[in-house]
Structure formats: C-alpha cells, structure tokens
Amino acid sequence: MSKTDDDVILHVDDLKKHFKVDEGWIASLLQSVTGDDPDYVHAVDGVSFDLKRGETLGLAGESGCGKTTTGMSLVKLHEPTDGDIHYNNKRLSEASDEEIKEFRQNAQMIFQDPFESLNPRMTVYDIVAEPLRVHDIRNETARVQRALEFAELMPAEHYFDQYPHELSGGQRQRVAIARALVLDPDFIVADEPVSMLDVSLRAGVLSLLDRMTEEFGLSVVYISHDLSLLRHMCDRLAIMYMGKIVEKGPTDQIIENPQHPYTQALINAVPVPDPDVGRERVELQGEVGDVIDVPTGCRFKDRCPKYIGDVCDQVVPPLEAKSDTGADQDIACHLFESAEGYDPYAELDGGRAENATAANDGSESAPADD
Amino acid sequence: MAQEETTGSIFTDIDDGGSGEEINRWQRTARLWRETLSEHWGLLTDELSVKLSMLMVAFFMVVAVIAPYITENPPLQRQYESDAEIIILKWAEPSLLGADSGYLLGTTAEGFDIFSQLVYGTRAALLVGLIAAVFTAGIGTMVGLVAGYYGGKIDDALMRIVDFLYGMPMLPTVIILVALLGPSLWNIIFALIILQWRSTARVIRSQALSLRERPFVKAAEVAGAGDWHIISRHLAPNVLPMSFLYGSFAIAWAILTEAGVSFIGLGDPNTVSWGTMLQASRAYSALQFGAWWWFVPPGICIGLLVISGFLIGRGYEEITNPKLQ
Numbered sequence: 124m125s126k127t128d129d130d131v132i133l134h135v136d137d138l139k140k141h142f143k144v145d146e147g148w149i150a151s152l153l154q155s156v157t158g159d160d161p162d163y164v165h166a167v168d169g170v171s172f173d174l175k176r177g178e179t180l181g182l183a184g185e186s187g188c189g190k191t192t193t194g195m196s197l198v199k200l201h202e203p204t205d206g207d208i209h210y211n212n213k214r215l216s217e218a219s220d221e222e223i224k225e226f227r228q229n230a231q232m233i234f235q236d237p238f239e240s241l242n243p244r245m246t247v248y249d250i251v252a253e254p255l256r257v258h259d260i261r262n263e264t265a266r267v268q269r270a271l272e273f274a275e276l277m278p279a280e281h282y283f284d285q286y287p288h289e290l291s292g293g294q295r296q297r298v299a300i301a302r303a304l305v306l307d308p309d310f311i312v313a314d315e316p317v318s319m320l321d322v323s324l325r326a327g328v329l330s331l332l333d334r335m336t337e338e339f340g341l342s343v344v345y346i347s348h349d350l351s352l353l354r355h356m357c358d359r360l361a362i363m364y365m366g367k368i369v370e371k372g373p374t375d376q377i378i379e380n381p382q383h384p385y386t387q388a389l390i391n392a393v394p395v396p397d398p399d400v401g402r403e404r405v406e407l408q409g410e411v412g413d414v415i416d417v418p419t420g421c422r423f424k425d426r427c428p429k430y431i432g433d434v435c436d437q438v439v440p441p442l443e444a445k446s447d448t449g450a451d452q453d454i455a456c457h458l459f460e461s462a463e464g465y466d467p468y469a470e471l472d473g474g475r476a477e478n479a480t481a482a483n484d485g486s487e488s489a490p491a492d493d
Numbered sequence: 494m495a496q497e498e499t500t501g502s503i504f505t506d507i508d509d510g511g512s513g514e515e516i517n518r519w520q521r522t523a524r525l526w527r528e529t530l531s532e533h534w535g536l537l538t539d540e541l542s543v544k545l546s547m548l549m550v551a552f553f554m555v556v557a558v559i560a561p562y563i564t565e566n567p568p569l570q571r572q573y574e575s576d577a578e579i580i581i582l583k584w585a586e587p588s589l590l591g592a593d594s595g596y597l598l599g600t601t602a603e604g605f606d607i608f609s610q611l612v613y614g615t616r617a618a619l620l621v622g623l624i625a626a627v628f629t630a631g632i633g634t635m636v637g638l639v640a641g642y643y644g645g646k647i648d649d650a651l652m653r654i655v656d657f658l659y660g661m662p663m664l665p666t667v668i669i670l671v672a673l674l675g676p677s678l679w680n681i682i683f684a685l686i687i688l689q690w691r692s693t694a695r696v697i698r699s700q701a702l703s704l705r706e707r708p709f710v711k712a713a714e715v716a717g718a719g720d721w722h723i724i725s726r727h728l729a730p731n732v733l734p735m736s737f738l739y740g741s742f743a744i745a746w747a748i749l750t751e752a753g754v755s756f757i758g759l760g761d762p763n764t765v766s767w768g769t770m771l772q773a774s775r776a777y778s779a780l781q782f783g784a785w786w787w788f789v790p791p792g793i794c795i796g797l798l799v800i801s802g803f804l805i806g807r808g809y810e811e812i813t814n815p816k817l818q
C-alpha cells in the first residue's frame with residue numbers, strides 16, 4: 124500500500140469525505156428511534172493521486188464536484204471519512220502530534236476569497252507573523268519582511284500596520300500568499316486563488332504564484348473550475364466529477380486529447396482561441412447528479428452522451444490506465460479497454476453480461492478521436 | 494527523511510545571520526490597542542446623546558468616589574440631637590425650598606439626611622451596575638465562545654443551561670434568590686449575574702458559530718493554531734464589540750433590577766441605595782404627606798443613570814453594526 128517513493132511528497136489513497144446532512148434535531152431523533160441511517164453528502168468519494176516534489180497539480184471540475192473538499196482535506200481541515208493521506212511516506216492518520224505539527228508547518232493553503240481569509244481585526248504584520256508564532260520560529264520581523272517583499276508588497280514596513288480593509292483585493296491575496304510562504308512550506312493548496320480578483324489583477328498574482336512555485340521548489344495543488352488557468356499553471360490535471368476523479372494525466376494530454384466524455388464536455392465549454400482546431404462538439408445536458416443518493420455505476424451516466432448501456436448503469440468505472448486510447452492518462456470510463464485486464468462486464472450479473480461484452484466489444488470500443 | 498531543501502529558501506540567510514532587530518511585540522500590541530480604542534472612542538463620542546450620557550455616568554462616578562466630601566452626615570445616622578434632648582423634626586423640610594433646617598433635601602421620617610442618602614446611593618447603584626455588567630459580559634462571552642467554537646455536545650449542554658435560565662423571569666427569580674440567600678447587596682449582584690449572562694452567551698455563541706466557519710479561522714487552523722489560540726486571537730477580538738454592547742445594557746438592567754428588588758423590601762438594610770430610599774418613602778407614605786423631595790430625587794437619578802447606560806449601548810451598537818445607521 125504505502126509507497127516508498129522519495130519523490131512523492133503527498134500520496135492520497137482512496138480519500139473519502141462524507142458530510143452528514145443536518146436535518147435538525149427532530150429528524151435525528153426520529154432516525155434514532157426508527158434506526159434509519161442519516162443521509163450523507165458524498166463530497167469526496169474515493170480520490171487517489173500522488174503529488175511529486177516540485178510538481179503542480181490541478182484539480183478541475185464544476186462547483187460541487189468535491190475539489191475544494193479534497194483540497195481542504197489535503198491540509199487537514201477535514202478528517203477523512205475513509206482512506207488516508209501519506210505525507211513523506213507517513214500516514215497522517217497514524218502520525219504523532221510531533222509529526223502533525225511538522226506537517227502543519229509544511230502544508231499551507233491559499234483561500235479563494237482574500238476578503239474573508241484575513242482576520243479583519245489583525246494588521247498585515249500580525250497576519251503574516253501568526254504562523255511563525257504558532258510554530259515558535261525566530262527572526263519574526265525579518266521573515267515577515269522577506270515574505271512580504273517576495274509577494275511584491277514593498278516597502279514591507281509600509282504594510283505592517285495596515286488592516287485588510289485598507290488594502291485592495293490583489294494586495295490582500297498577496298498578503299495571504301506571504302502568510303502561506305512565511306513558514307517555508309513544502310506544498311501549498313491554492314483554492315481558486317484568483318477567481319475573486321479583478322481580471323486586471325489576476326495576471327500579477329498568477330505570475331507571483333508561478334515565481335513562488337519555482338523559487339521555493341514547491342508542490343502546489345491548484346483548485347479551479349477554470350481550465351484555461353490550470354492549463355498555464357499545472358504540470359498535471361485531475362478532472363473531478365461528483366467526488367471522483369474521472370480523468371488524470373499530464374496537462375497537455377488532457378487538454379489536447381481528452382478521452383473521458385465529461386472532460387471532453389468541459390473542455391468544449393472553454394472558448395477555443397483557435398477556431399480551426401476542430402473538435403467534436405459535446406453538449407452537456409442536465410444537472411450534476413445527486414451526491415446524497417449516489418447513483419449506481421458511473422456517476423456521469425445521466426448526462427453522458429456516450430452511454431453504453433447496462434455496464435455504465437451498474438458497474439463503477441475504476442480510474443485506470445487504458446490500453447486502447449493511445450493516450451497517457453488514466454480514465455474512469457467503460458468506453459476503453461483496461462490496460463490491467465480489468466473486465467467490468469464480469470461484474471454484471473449472469474449470462475446477460477457475457478452477451479453484452481460480446482456485443483459491445485465490436486461496436487463501441489473505438490473512442491472518439493479528435 | 495527527505496527533509497532538506499532542494500531549492501534554496503529565501504529565508505536561509507536570515508536564519509544563518511542570527512537574530513536581527515525584532516519588533517517589540519508588546520509595545521506593538523499596546524499601540525495597536527490604543528489606536529483601536531481611540532478610534533472607537535472617537536466614533537462613540539461623535540454623537541451628542543452618547544457624549545451627554547458619558548458625562549452623566551462620569552458625573553455619578555465622581556460623586557460616588559467623593560461622597561464623604563459632598564455631605565458630612567453619614568446616610569444611616571439619625572439626625573436627632575439625643576444628648577441635648579433637642580429632637581429635631583423628623584420631617585425636616587428641604588432647605589433647598591427655603592426651609593431653615595440645614596438639610597439640603599430635608600430628612601426622612603426616620604430622621605436620615607435625604608441628600609446624604611442620595612449621594613451614597615450612587616455608590617450602590619454603580620457598584621451593582623458595574624460588577625454585574627463585567628461579570629455578565631465576561632461569563633456570557635466565555636460561555637458563548639466555547640459553545641460556538643466547539644459546537645456539538647459541549648454546545649448542546651451549555652445552551653440547554655441557557656434555555657433553562659431563559660425560562661425564568663428576571664425580577665421574580667432575583668426576588669426569590671435574594672429571599673433565599675438573605676438581603677444583601679452582594680446577593681443581589683450574584684442573583685443578577687446568574688440570570689443575566691444568558692442573553693450575552695446566546696448572542697456571542699451565534700457570532701462564534703458563524704466566525705468559526707470563516708476562512709480566516711480555517712487559515713489559522715492550517716497554520717497549526719490550537720483551539721485556545723483561535724478562540725483568543727480570532728474569535729474573541731471579533732465578538733468583543735458585542736460583549737461591550739451587552740455589558741453596557743447590563744449596567745442599566747442591573748441598576749433597574751436592584752432598585753426593584755430594594756423597593757419591595759429585599760434590599761440590603763445596611764446599605765443605602767436609591768431603591769431602598771424609594772422603599773422607605775413608600776413605607777412611611779411620603780406621597781400622602783406630600784414629601785416629594787424624598788422619592789423624586791432617587792427616581793430621577795435611577796432614570797438618568799439607566800437612560801445613560803442604554804444610550805451608550807445604543808451608540809456602541811451603531812458602531813459595531815453599521816446596518817443600524
């Protein structure tokens with residue numbers, strides 16, 4: 124199970140996070156009487172990936188797909204319901220207090236809304252110095268100053284006594300970045316780092332994030348719905364749908380040669396700069412499915428334009444390498460042949476499954492080529 | 494483990510170079526607090542009604558402190574000259590109205606100097622008001638923060654206590670408690686505190702609940718901050734205006750309740766308060782005798798102090814809650 128690859132800083136293993144639906148105390152009383160199970164939102168439902176040192180990974184998907192919950196679990200803002208996160212080959216669920224403290228020092232997060240992620244009653248200096256105080260690190264002033272200067276807030280002293288409301292959105296996000304960097308972390312989760320900012324300020328903050336990744340040798344997980352942003356920032360992409368990763372691989376591969384029907388639809392939604400790049404148009408119909416009563420089989424089946432019958436309806440497609448795509452990414456879809464010899468039709472019940480295998484092998488194996 | 498830096502950190506030379514100049518944390522914190530307070534003070538005293546109320550409270554405070562210098566007669570000393578066997582009129586008319594008694598507001602039916610009682614009554618009122626307010630706001634804020642931050646079972650338990658207290662009407666419960674504990678000023682204060690922290694706790698809890706979900710609290714968690722750090726550095730400063738607000742309302746309520754309890758005869762017999770003055774004046778039917786100078790002045794004082802408390806609270810509310818403006 125546990126990988127011993129030194130290059131991997133974070134190994135996420137079948138991470139699940141379910142939230143209990145709060146229906147009020149009457150409902151929970153009734154449940155305790157009738158013995159019904161309470162409802163759970165399956166926000167993250169079995170996500171696995173590796174984050175290598177110095178690598179940038181993008182988590183993409185529509186809102187509600189669980190990408191933010193995944194990001195928050197990565198920095199231990201949520202206890203996982205199931206599965207585990209390995210940091211430097213250590214399981215976080217079994218880590219000692221000492222190791223958790225070390226993890227906290229090395230895992231930071233940049234939040235979406237810089238108007239909310241800074242305490243309105245603290246000055247810039249106190250905000251940036253807080254992590255240092257929590258971890259008892261010396262040379263507070265010099266470090267704070269250095270971090271602010273790195274975030275291009277200069278002269279740093281000028282900002283020391285300012286309160287967040289005195290700063291612009293871009294400056295606030297820079298303060299948040301300085302705060303994340305001041306502990307000299309190993310990896311950072313950036314949750315929609317520029318989506319709340321004015322379009323004119325985005326480029327500046329993005330180039331700062333780029334510089335940060337490079338100079339600190341950081342591993343960064345970018346969370347965004349914006350594929351064009353992720354395309355520029357990330358080495359690898361993982362596309363999430365309803366709490367699961369549906370496609371994962373090198374950014375270029377996924378953007379230029381998407382295989383999973385959902386990824387294709389997502390990428391189609393992004394305006395293409397070059398209209399000559401012909402793509403098969405796939406329109407997404409319907410709503411994101413129900414994350415409380417999770418459907419059987421493939422979670423994308425209700426909206427999938429390439430639905431191939433019972434196997435989609437019954438068998439959960441695993442995320443795996445595929446042998447017949449000619450692509451380098453992992454895909455969770457029955458359209459493709461597993462590279463590891465997994466046969467989803469074997470899981471369908473009875474002889475009907477055998478027939479379906481035969482029928483589908485002939486007609487449906489070829490993916491839509493671009 | 495693979496802990497060494499692969500890329501040079503921008504902080505390396507700082508740590509190598511030993512400690513440079515540090516900003517003195519306490520000096521800085523003190524300065525920031527001063528700035529915040531003076532800013533709030535400025536906003537607060539912007540309004541005329543608040544300014545006047547502040548002056549009023551300050552005036553009463555001065556009176557309470559220098560009471561012995563304002564009046565020479567102790568408030569609970571009968572003004573008969575028993576040695577010389579010259580019993581002055583028990584109902585000395587106030588010299589303020591031209592009577593030749595030497596007592597500014599006359600004496601009571603028991604022969605106490607009314608003016609002196611009025612002056613010393615300020616002490617009781619402020620004592621009750623301030624102590625009750627400090628403890629009300631203090632306990633309420635603590636309970637509210639703990640309940641709101643931890644949530645779950647702790648929250649449930651604490652809030653059930655608050656609900657229970659809400660089921661008890663203020664004045665009757667204080668009366669019963671004081672009757673059980675014995676009539677003394679401290680028991681009245683104690684009973685007041687027990688009943689008053691409930692509303693503060695409830696409001697602070699709901700604030701803490703919503704603050705707890707704010708990203709800046711999450712950010713502190715990611716930075717590794719513990720529960721106490723988050724409560725004291727992130728939640729408390731943000732609910733403090735609300736506790737001040739409830740504290741200032743508590744002053745007014747405490748004074749009113751003390752007066753009420755004293756008025757029905759459960760006041761401390763060994764201290765003079767405006768409430769006990771009213772009670773005595775009723776017991777001796779001052780109204781029928783037309784001795785209005787006995788009960789009108791304490792009534793006015795209670796009114797002034799209570800209204801001042803409410804106005805200050807209102808003024809502060811407008812600062813903390815811009816929606817009211």
Ligand code: SF4
Pocket residue numbers: 383384385421422423424425427428429430431434435440455456457458
């Ligand atoms: S498994 Fe079936 S339903 Fe799911 S994406 Fe693939 S083709 Fe569509």
